[in-house]
Amino acid sequence: MQTPELNWRVVLVRPRNPLNIGAAARAMANFGLQELMVVAPYEPVWQEVRSAVGAENVVRSARAVERLEDAIGDANLVVGTTAGTRRNLDRDLLPLTEFPAWLRARTSASRLRQAALLFGSEKTGLSSEAMSFCHVLVRIPTAPQCPSMNLGQAVAVCCYELARAGMVSTPPGTVKLRHSDAVNLQALEHALARLVNVLDEVGYLKPKSRNAQILKLRRLLLDLELTNYDVRVLGGILAQTQWKLNNP
Amino acid sequence: MQTPELNWRVVLVRPRNPLNIGAAARAMANFGLQELMVVAPYEPVWQEVRSAVGAENVVRSARAVERLEDAIGDANLVVGTTAGTRRNLDRDLLPLTEFPAWLRARTSASRLRQAALLFGSEKTGLSSEAMSFCHVLVRIPTAPQCPSMNLGQAVAVCCYELARAGMVSTPPGTVKLRHSDAVNLQALEHALARLVNVLDEVGYLKPKSRNAQILKLRRLLLDLELTNYDVRVLGGILAQTQWKLNNP
DSSP: OOOOOBEEEEEEESOOOHHHHHHHHHHHHHTTOOEEEEESOOHHHHHHOOOOTTOHHHHHHOEEESSHHHHHTTOSEEEEEOOSOOTTOOSOEEEGGGHHHHHHHSTTGGGOOEEEEEEOBTTTBOOHHHHTTOSEEEEOOOOTTSOOOOHHHHHHHHHHHHHHTTOBOSSOOOOOOOTTSBOOHHHHHHHHHHHHHHHHHTTOSOTTTHHHHHHHHHHHHHHTTOBHHHHHHHHHHHHHHHHHHHOO | OOOOOBEEEEEEESOOOHHHHHHHHHHHHHTTOOEEEEESOOHHHHHHOOOOTTOHHHHHHOEEESSHHHHHTTOSEEEEEOOSOOTTOOSOEEEGGGHHHHHHHSTTGGGOOEEEEEEOBTTTBSOHHHHTTOSEEEEOOOOTTSOOOOHHHHHHHHHHHHHHTTOBOSSOOOOOOOTTSBOOHHHHHHHHHHHHHHHHHTTOSOTTTHHHHHHHHHHHHHHTTOBHHHHHHHHHHHHHHHHHHHOO
């Protein structure tokens, strides 16, 4: 199978240290990645980011957004990174070294265009909520005695592996999504919101476990590897159901 | 061929930023490397190195030495790293991704025990003199628009690749060199000094080009992949020659 070349967007979620944002930008530029987004940075942090040497373009075009969903946006592949030290992790972690083979084996591989690679904050990593948006969680295979990497270095190692496997499309340019492409997360979130609405009305979601149920539904939808077309059909069905529930 | 597991020593030559020494130590700990040596650090830099999280052992056992030769010491494989931007580079650069295959193919691979991985200073990289000690120069395959990496990130990527290829021996412990092992650089430098002495006496080395000739001889000796035994024999021949020259 061919290795798909993707347009990669690096997303830093709530980073605390401006040096790490600059370091991430530089590593991206080193390996030909160009799109950087930062979710809810501490305001002073964001102001302090200096153009790292050679990474001026990455820093200049970087954007800060409030919500993770806005950073994921039109991505149709979302990859989370984790040191894997958190206890309640209920998902398999893929070693970074095996990620290229995983992606090649994925049925939707050829339908992917835009990918997002998420990194959590230096202290806490990605939250369970953030992980629920991820198709896959990868772990850099670090030593058990010292598993947690510096953020800038983790970004460098991941970008190196993506470039090494020939997965970085250059030049990026605009990505046009087609019907047969894997659905992007924005469209999937719209469908999920509709689904949740219906499930609320029919009483499927219970107040106590509602949030956990939604995270599970999101994962279920992600695992289906739906196309844009699939999701449009699903949306139509849900809209019709909603209408009927409101007009019995 | 089997991938040789080596005891790796990371050598930072004249680093300027204490953050980079701490970052290098952390990346090493992340990937199971333990031996850090720093050549001629600016004194205040060295004092400021804090134990990076999880890298306390690496930092505690790190040593500062004055000369590169002292840091290379008993290594019988010396690997230099470079961004490859320097003009007068008269040697082939090996992409880091191809380094594991290069090492497996080397006839002396199974006779290697202790390796040194050299990183130059943030501003200037490794000098020609430092490069002359290297069996091979590797380059992290970065984008032409932004080739030069941050020092701490370069160390992280190299350590990741070594661990990825299964080339890092754990636990390190003491390395005992055998006769049939590849010669270490200390012994080779002794032989080279003897050779230079003889060549001076016979008038082979010309004042103008003496230094350049010595760098070439060092490279020639490195390329021969000599064992400890070979170098002992060579040393004997040179000592005898020297004696005869002094006692005609």
